[in-house]
Amino acid sequence: MLQQLIEQCQLGNGFAQRRLYDQYANRLFRIGLRYVRHDADAEEVLMNAFLKIFRSLHGFVYRDDKALEAWMKRVVTNEALQFLRAKQVLPLLTEVDPDDPPVTQTDLPDAHLDAEQIYDLIRQLPPGYRTVFNLYAIDGYSHREIAEQLCISENTSKSQLSKARALLQSWLTTNGYEHESRRTS
Structure with missing residues:
Protein backbone atom coordinates (compact mmCIF):
# COMPACT_ATOMS: atom_id res chain seq x y z
CA MET A 1 0.00 0.00 0.00
CA LEU A 90 24.57 27.08 16.00
CA PRO A 91 27.54 26.93 16.65
CA LEU A 92 26.71 25.49 19.99
CA LEU A 93 26.22 27.41 23.16
CA THR A 94 28.25 26.19 26.10
CA GLU A 95 26.37 27.95 28.87
CA VAL A 96 22.72 28.15 29.83
CA ASP A 97 21.10 31.20 28.31
CA PRO A 98 19.93 33.51 31.13
CA ASP A 99 16.92 34.45 28.99
CA ASP A 100 15.68 30.85 29.07
CA PRO A 101 12.85 30.49 31.55
CA PRO A 102 13.78 28.33 34.52
CA VAL A 103 11.93 25.09 35.03
CA THR A 104 9.64 25.47 38.03
CA GLN A 105 7.74 23.06 40.23
CA THR A 106 4.59 23.66 38.21
CA ASP A 107 6.38 22.37 35.12
CA LEU A 108 6.97 18.95 36.62
CA PRO A 109 4.92 16.36 38.44
CA ASP A 110 5.83 15.23 41.95
CA ALA A 111 7.31 11.85 41.15
CA HIS A 112 6.59 10.33 37.75
CA LEU A 113 7.22 11.81 34.35
CA ASP A 114 5.42 10.69 31.25
CA ALA A 115 6.92 10.90 27.77
CA GLU A 116 5.26 14.23 27.03
CA GLN A 117 6.74 15.84 30.15
CA ILE A 118 10.22 14.54 29.29
CA TYR A 119 9.75 15.85 25.77
CA ASP A 120 8.86 19.29 27.18
CA LEU A 121 11.94 19.30 29.40
CA ILE A 122 14.20 18.48 26.46
CA ARG A 123 12.64 21.34 24.50
CA GLN A 124 13.61 23.73 27.32
CA LEU A 125 17.31 22.93 27.02
CA PRO A 126 19.50 25.66 25.49
CA PRO A 127 19.82 25.14 21.71
CA GLY A 128 23.31 23.62 21.73
CA TYR A 129 22.57 21.19 24.50
CA ARG A 130 19.20 20.30 22.97
CA THR A 131 20.68 19.71 19.53
CA VAL A 132 23.42 17.36 20.69
CA PHE A 133 21.11 15.59 23.15
CA ASN A 134 18.55 14.95 20.40
CA LEU A 135 21.13 13.80 17.88
CA TYR A 136 22.87 11.47 20.32
CA ALA A 137 20.29 10.23 22.81
CA ILE A 138 17.20 10.17 20.63
CA ASP A 139 18.32 9.93 17.00
CA GLY A 140 21.28 7.64 17.70
CA TYR A 141 24.09 9.57 16.02
CA SER A 142 27.65 8.96 17.25
CA HIS A 143 29.75 11.82 18.57
CA ARG A 144 31.85 11.60 15.41
CA GLU A 145 28.75 12.00 13.22
CA ILE A 146 27.46 14.87 15.37
CA ALA A 147 30.85 16.58 15.18
CA GLU A 148 30.82 16.31 11.38
CA GLN A 149 27.25 17.56 11.05
CA LEU A 150 27.70 20.51 13.38
CA CYS A 151 31.33 21.34 12.46
CA ILE A 152 32.51 20.90 16.03
CA SER A 153 34.98 18.56 17.72
CA GLU A 154 33.92 15.21 19.14
CA ASN A 155 34.92 16.49 22.58
CA THR A 156 32.59 19.47 22.18
CA SER A 157 29.78 17.07 21.30
CA LYS A 158 30.55 14.95 24.37
CA SER A 159 30.72 18.06 26.55
CA GLN A 160 27.39 19.39 25.26
CA LEU A 161 25.74 16.01 25.89
CA SER A 162 27.19 15.85 29.39
CA LYS A 163 25.98 19.37 30.18
CA ALA A 164 22.52 18.61 28.76
CA ARG A 165 22.22 15.50 30.91
CA ALA A 166 23.47 17.35 33.99
CA LEU A 167 20.98 20.17 33.44
CA LEU A 168 18.08 17.76 32.93
CA GLN A 169 19.11 15.82 36.04
CA SER A 170 19.37 19.06 38.03
CA TRP A 171 15.89 20.13 36.93
CA LEU A 172 14.49 16.75 37.87
CA THR A 173 16.22 16.65 41.25
CA THR A 174 15.25 20.24 42.08
CA ASN A 175 11.65 19.35 41.41
CA GLY A 176 11.56 16.23 43.56
CA TYR A 177 12.16 13.52 41.02
CA GLU A 178 14.89 10.98 41.71
CA HIS A 179 15.87 7.92 39.75
CA GLU A 180 14.78 4.73 41.53
CA SER A 181 18.39 3.58 42.09
CA ARG A 182 19.20 6.83 43.96
CA ARG A 183 16.32 6.58 46.41
CA THR A 184 17.08 5.26 49.83
CA SER A 185 14.77 2.76 51.47
Whole structure:
Protein backbone atom coordinates (compact mmCIF):
# COMPACT_ATOMS: atom_id res chain seq x y z
CA MET A 1 0.00 0.00 0.00
CA LEU A 2 2.67 2.52 1.05
CA GLN A 3 4.89 1.41 -1.82
CA GLN A 4 2.11 2.26 -4.28
CA LEU A 5 1.62 5.62 -2.59
CA ILE A 6 5.35 6.34 -2.99
CA GLU A 7 5.21 5.34 -6.65
CA GLN A 8 2.32 7.75 -7.19
CA CYS A 9 4.22 10.51 -5.37
CA GLN A 10 7.22 9.85 -7.59
CA LEU A 11 4.96 10.44 -10.59
CA GLY A 12 3.97 13.82 -9.15
CA ASN A 13 0.45 12.83 -8.12
CA GLY A 14 -0.71 15.65 -5.83
CA PHE A 15 -3.37 13.54 -4.16
CA ALA A 16 -0.76 10.90 -3.25
CA GLN A 17 1.60 13.58 -1.98
CA ARG A 18 -1.16 14.94 0.25
CA ARG A 19 -1.86 11.45 1.61
CA LEU A 20 1.85 10.95 2.38
CA TYR A 21 1.99 14.34 4.06
CA ASP A 22 -1.13 13.60 6.13
CA GLN A 23 0.25 10.22 7.17
CA TYR A 24 3.62 11.53 8.43
CA ALA A 25 3.25 15.25 9.12
CA ASN A 26 2.49 15.00 12.82
CA ARG A 27 5.39 12.63 13.59
CA LEU A 28 7.82 14.67 11.53
CA PHE A 29 6.58 17.95 13.01
CA ARG A 30 7.37 16.63 16.49
CA ILE A 31 10.89 15.73 15.37
CA GLY A 32 11.40 19.28 14.13
CA LEU A 33 9.96 20.62 17.37
CA ARG A 34 12.58 18.70 19.34
CA TYR A 35 15.22 20.89 17.71
CA VAL A 36 13.46 24.25 17.51
CA ARG A 37 11.41 25.70 20.34
CA HIS A 38 8.50 27.37 18.60
CA ASP A 39 5.64 25.73 16.73
CA ALA A 40 5.93 28.23 13.86
CA ASP A 41 9.62 27.37 13.42
CA ALA A 42 8.86 23.65 13.51
CA GLU A 43 6.15 24.21 10.90
CA GLU A 44 8.68 25.97 8.67
CA VAL A 45 11.14 23.10 9.16
CA LEU A 46 8.39 20.61 8.27
CA MET A 47 7.32 22.46 5.13
CA ASN A 48 10.91 22.82 3.89
CA ALA A 49 11.56 19.16 4.69
CA PHE A 50 8.51 18.02 2.73
CA LEU A 51 9.58 20.14 -0.23
CA LYS A 52 12.93 18.33 -0.16
CA ILE A 53 11.25 14.96 0.34
CA PHE A 54 9.00 15.44 -2.68
CA ARG A 55 11.86 16.77 -4.82
CA SER A 56 14.12 13.86 -3.85
CA LEU A 57 11.53 11.10 -3.82
CA HIS A 58 12.22 10.23 -7.46
CA GLY A 59 15.63 8.91 -6.37
CA PHE A 60 14.29 7.05 -3.35
CA VAL A 61 14.21 3.28 -3.71
CA TYR A 62 11.44 1.84 -1.58
CA ARG A 63 12.59 -1.12 0.54
CA ASP A 64 10.04 -1.03 3.34
CA ASP A 65 7.96 1.35 5.43
CA LYS A 66 10.64 1.71 8.11
CA ALA A 67 13.31 2.74 5.58
CA LEU A 68 11.00 5.42 4.19
CA GLU A 69 10.23 6.80 7.63
CA ALA A 70 13.92 6.75 8.65
CA TRP A 71 14.84 8.63 5.48
CA MET A 72 12.13 11.25 6.05
CA LYS A 73 13.24 11.67 9.69
CA ARG A 74 16.80 12.33 8.51
CA VAL A 75 15.52 14.94 6.06
CA VAL A 76 13.60 16.69 8.87
CA THR A 77 16.56 16.52 11.24
CA ASN A 78 18.90 17.96 8.61
CA GLU A 79 16.39 20.69 7.81
CA ALA A 80 16.07 21.56 11.51
CA LEU A 81 19.86 21.82 11.80
CA GLN A 82 19.96 24.01 8.70
CA PHE A 83 17.23 26.20 10.21
CA LEU A 84 19.23 26.58 13.45
CA ARG A 85 22.37 27.49 11.49
CA ALA A 86 20.45 30.08 9.47
CA LYS A 87 19.10 31.62 12.68
CA GLN A 88 22.68 31.58 14.00
CA VAL A 89 21.70 29.40 16.94
CA LEU A 90 24.57 27.08 16.00
CA PRO A 91 27.54 26.93 16.65
CA LEU A 92 26.71 25.49 19.99
CA LEU A 93 26.22 27.41 23.16
CA THR A 94 28.25 26.19 26.10
CA GLU A 95 26.37 27.95 28.87
CA VAL A 96 22.72 28.15 29.83
CA ASP A 97 21.10 31.20 28.31
CA PRO A 98 19.93 33.51 31.13
CA ASP A 99 16.92 34.45 28.99
CA ASP A 100 15.68 30.85 29.07
CA PRO A 101 12.85 30.49 31.55
CA PRO A 102 13.78 28.33 34.52
CA VAL A 103 11.93 25.09 35.03
CA THR A 104 9.64 25.47 38.03
CA GLN A 105 7.74 23.06 40.23
CA THR A 106 4.59 23.66 38.21
CA ASP A 107 6.38 22.37 35.12
CA LEU A 108 6.97 18.95 36.62
CA PRO A 109 4.92 16.36 38.44
CA ASP A 110 5.83 15.23 41.95
CA ALA A 111 7.31 11.85 41.15
CA HIS A 112 6.59 10.33 37.75
CA LEU A 113 7.22 11.81 34.35
CA ASP A 114 5.42 10.69 31.25
CA ALA A 115 6.92 10.90 27.77
CA GLU A 116 5.26 14.23 27.03
CA GLN A 117 6.74 15.84 30.15
CA ILE A 118 10.22 14.54 29.29
CA TYR A 119 9.75 15.85 25.77
CA ASP A 120 8.86 19.29 27.18
CA LEU A 121 11.94 19.30 29.40
CA ILE A 122 14.20 18.48 26.46
CA ARG A 123 12.64 21.34 24.50
CA GLN A 124 13.61 23.73 27.32
CA LEU A 125 17.31 22.93 27.02
CA PRO A 126 19.50 25.66 25.49
CA PRO A 127 19.82 25.14 21.71
CA GLY A 128 23.31 23.62 21.73
CA TYR A 129 22.57 21.19 24.50
CA ARG A 130 19.20 20.30 22.97
CA THR A 131 20.68 19.71 19.53
CA VAL A 132 23.42 17.36 20.69
CA PHE A 133 21.11 15.59 23.15
CA ASN A 134 18.55 14.95 20.40
CA LEU A 135 21.13 13.80 17.88
CA TYR A 136 22.87 11.47 20.32
CA ALA A 137 20.29 10.23 22.81
CA ILE A 138 17.20 10.17 20.63
CA ASP A 139 18.32 9.93 17.00
CA GLY A 140 21.28 7.64 17.70
CA TYR A 141 24.09 9.57 16.02
CA SER A 142 27.65 8.96 17.25
CA HIS A 143 29.75 11.82 18.57
CA ARG A 144 31.85 11.60 15.41
CA GLU A 145 28.75 12.00 13.22
CA ILE A 146 27.46 14.87 15.37
CA ALA A 147 30.85 16.58 15.18
CA GLU A 148 30.82 16.31 11.38
CA GLN A 149 27.25 17.56 11.05
CA LEU A 150 27.70 20.51 13.38
CA CYS A 151 31.33 21.34 12.46
CA ILE A 152 32.51 20.90 16.03
CA SER A 153 34.98 18.56 17.72
CA GLU A 154 33.92 15.21 19.14
CA ASN A 155 34.92 16.49 22.58
CA THR A 156 32.59 19.47 22.18
CA SER A 157 29.78 17.07 21.30
CA LYS A 158 30.55 14.95 24.37
CA SER A 159 30.72 18.06 26.55
CA GLN A 160 27.39 19.39 25.26
CA LEU A 161 25.74 16.01 25.89
CA SER A 162 27.19 15.85 29.39
CA LYS A 163 25.98 19.37 30.18
CA ALA A 164 22.52 18.61 28.76
CA ARG A 165 22.22 15.50 30.91
CA ALA A 166 23.47 17.35 33.99
CA LEU A 167 20.98 20.17 33.44
CA LEU A 168 18.08 17.76 32.93
CA GLN A 169 19.11 15.82 36.04
CA SER A 170 19.37 19.06 38.03
CA TRP A 171 15.89 20.13 36.93
CA LEU A 172 14.49 16.75 37.87
CA THR A 173 16.22 16.65 41.25
CA THR A 174 15.25 20.24 42.08
CA ASN A 175 11.65 19.35 41.41
CA GLY A 176 11.56 16.23 43.56
CA TYR A 177 12.16 13.52 41.02
CA GLU A 178 14.89 10.98 41.71
CA HIS A 179 15.87 7.92 39.75
CA GLU A 180 14.78 4.73 41.53
CA SER A 181 18.39 3.58 42.09
CA ARG A 182 19.20 6.83 43.96
CA ARG A 183 16.32 6.58 46.41
CA THR A 184 17.08 5.26 49.83
CA SER A 185 14.77 2.76 51.47
